[in-house]
Amino acid sequence: xxxxxxxxxxxxxxxxxQHGVHSPFVFKLVTQCFYDKQNKSAYKVLQAYRNRLLQxxxxxxxxxxxxxxxxxxxxxxxxxxxxxxAGITKARAELLYRVTAYFKPKQVLEIGTSLGLATAALAAGxxxxxxxxxxxxPETAATALENLQHFNLHNATVKIGEFTQSFKELETKKFxxxxxxxxxxxxxxxxxxxxxxxxxxxxxxxxxxxxxxSKPMNEAWEIIKNKPEVCVTIDTFQWGFVFFRxxxxxxxxxxxx
Numbered sequence: 001x002x003x004x005x006x007x008x009x010x011x012x013x014x015x016x017x018q019h020g021v022h023s024p025f026v027f028k029l030v031t032q033c034f035y036d037k038q039n040k041s042a043y044k045v046l047q048a049y050r051n052r053l054l055q056x057x058x059x060x061x062x063x064x065x066x067x068x069x070x071x072x073x074x075x076x077x078x079x080x081x082x083x084x085x086a087g088i089t090k091a092r093a094e095l096l097y098r099v100t101a102y103f104k105p106k107q108v109l110e111i112g113t114s115l116g117l118a119t120a121a122l123a124a125g126x127x128x129x130x131x132x133x134x135x136x137x138p139e140t141a142a143t144a145l146e147n148l149q150h151f152n153l154h155n156a157t158v159k160i161g162e163f164t165q166s167f168k169e170l171e172t173k174k175f176x177x178x179x180x181x182x183x184x185x186x187x188x189x190x191x192x193x194x195x196x197x198x199x200x201x202x203x204x205x206x207x208x209x210x211x212x213x214s215k216p217m218n219e220a221w222e223i224i225k226n227k228p229e230v231c232v233t234i235d236t237f238q239w240g241f242v243f244f245r246x247x248x249x250x251x252x253x254x255x256x257x
């Protein structure tokens with residue numbers, strides 16, 4: 001937690017808004033997507049999805065393969081409490097929706113389904129996309145799948161299993177967008193980057209969640225930024241955006257959203 005607070009103050013000192021961006025590609029993304037304040041009809045669906053989870057008092061057994069929870073002390077967890085404290089926030093879900101609607105990816109991979117709040121945003125962002133979401137916990141995956149079907153988000157499928165094994169089954173695919181939210185540990189994050197790099201193309205968008213979660217995650221983000229394949233990154237504190245656009249010079253941005 002200390003590293004997270006310290007990281008946020010450092011972020012505030014070096015961050016900027018659209019006025020500090022000189023890349024046309026990033027400027028357009030920031031002004032037309034990140035800072036888009038227009039209300040979207042899909043936001044009502046995302047809120048309804050969230051409300052349904054918040055009203056669900058059932059308890060499930062959570063199998064956690066990642067960094068663990070800073071809130072829950074047991075793996076027996078109420079669905080409503082997971083949605084309230086551990087799921088993607090309303091603002092972040094709406095931003096993820098806008099990012100998906102902006103780039104219009106056709107092939108999307110999500111690492112870490114949880115209850116499907118982010119999955120719903122990805123699926124709603126482009127109904128023509130094929131969303132593959134990976135989840136290690138069978139009970140959270142089942143909850144997510146039931147809710148995705150309830151809201152007719154049929155373009156999203158949830159695959160249960162250990163992530164690295166699932167990667168092997170996906171290594172021949174090319175993904176337009178990957179959302180990494182399955183394991184907030186340095187070694188795992190870097191291993192995921194390397195394992196999925198063959199699935200990237202010039203216009204792929206990768207989003208890493210909780211890049212300032214801890215000191216090791218800060219280190220992982222710095223390593224990712226310096227990868228030779230990475231051309232442009234955007235640090236929004238919560239998320240780290242990675243682009244492979246070879247037509248652009250290597251550049252890193254720190255943007256308040």
